[in-house]
Amino acid sequence: MQFINMKKLLTGIILIVTIIIIGYQFIEVVPNPEVTSDFTEATTEVRKILRTSCYDCHSNETKISFYNKFPFVAEMVRKDVTKARAKLNFSEWDKYSEKEKKTILYNVLTKIKKNIMPPKSYSFIHREAEIDKKELAILETYIKGLDDDLGIKILESDELDFEGDYNNWIDNQGKKKTVKNAPNGIEFPYDYRNWQVVSSSFRKDHNSLRVILGNDIAINAIKENKINPWPDGAILGKVVWNQRSDENWEAAIVPSTFIHAEFMFKDSNKYKTTKGWGWARWVDQELKPFGKDANFSQSCIQCHTPVKDRDYIFTTPSIFP
Incomplete structure (x- = not known):
């Protein structure tokens, strides 16, 4: 009698679980909005690789498997896809400017080469999404080929912009400028103009020049080769021009017109929640703080994640004999 009751109980539990699982299959985990455009300018091979490896998260053509609809799993998938689409959505490709498109593709290439994308948790289940060496070479050839023509075309309007900005800068040299704090409370480092040069770089996707600077603590850390991790108190700055x-x-x-100045302030305790760094950026000659609120730091961290094993710093100090 007891055995029969136990059997009925187990049967009932299995039936209830089955009904729940079936019921969840009718729940929409992630809506697929209308596809307004697509990444069509690349070769067939490139499009196929990106569609297979990226589109489930980075498009409006997400394919949901039955196991993605289970409780907890569905919520995780929903968050991941929503976050991914916010960063890059191939189904809304036309909304990006030509400069943004190039930047996006370079970021995609970097994260693939660093084994950040596709995420291990995704490719473990979706083996077809893994990108092999041959496919990586195809992507790299295409993306880097976007910069075969690096000729600089200066329009008359560009020259006027530079002349205007330059004259404005000269006229206001002696005037004290008050700069608002970044949204996370970080103050603008007025003395950055007196820092030493760490390195410089040219960004092909932006057609921009940048000089990387360091305060005294950062420069001493470089001299002593103690930059992974960087010491608390070190500040690195990057000044960017067209x-x-x-x-x-x-x-x-x-350098032409000024774009922005951005800084990373190392304090492993104060900035524990943002990977040990305080992030800040000021834009245009007015030095307007970048970001709506303190959460803007998360976009900075995402960009620097490929170099987390270098204490989130891309720059390698240049040689100064």
Whole structure:
């Protein structure tokens, strides 16, 4: 009698679980909005690789498997896809500018080469999403091929913008400028102009020049080769300009209009929740704080995740004999 009751109980439990599982199959985990555009300018091979490896999260064509609809799993999938689409959505490709498209593709290439994308948790189940060496080579050839023509075309309007900004800068040299704090409370480091140069770089996807600076603590850390991790108190700055051809030397590419200045402040305790760094950026000559609120730091961290094993720093100090 007891055995029969136990059997009925187990049967009932199995039946209830089965009904719940079947019921969840009718629940929409992630809506697929209308596809307004697509990434069509690439070769067939490139599009196939990205569609297979990226589209489940980074498009409006997400395919949900039955196991993705289970409780807890569904919520995790919903969050992941929503977050992924916010960063990159191939189904809304036309909304990005040409510069943004190039930046996106370079970021995709970087994260694939660093084994960050596709995420291990996804490719473990979806083996077809794994990108092998041959596919990586195809992607790299295509993306880097976007910069085969690096000729600089300076329009008259660009020259006028530079002249205007330059004259404005000269006229206001002696005037004290009050700069608002970043949304996370970080103050603008007015003395950054006195820091030493750490390195410089040219960003092909942005056509921008940048100089990386360091305060005294950062420079001493470089001298002592103690930069992974960087010591508390170190501040690294990056000043970014658009580029232009030098009117006195056609072969030279030189800084044009000012874009922004951004900084990373190392304090492993104070900034524990943001990977040990305080992040801040000020935009245009007015030095307007970047970001709506303190959460803007998360976008900075996402960008620097490929170099987390370098204490989230891309820059390698240049050689100064």
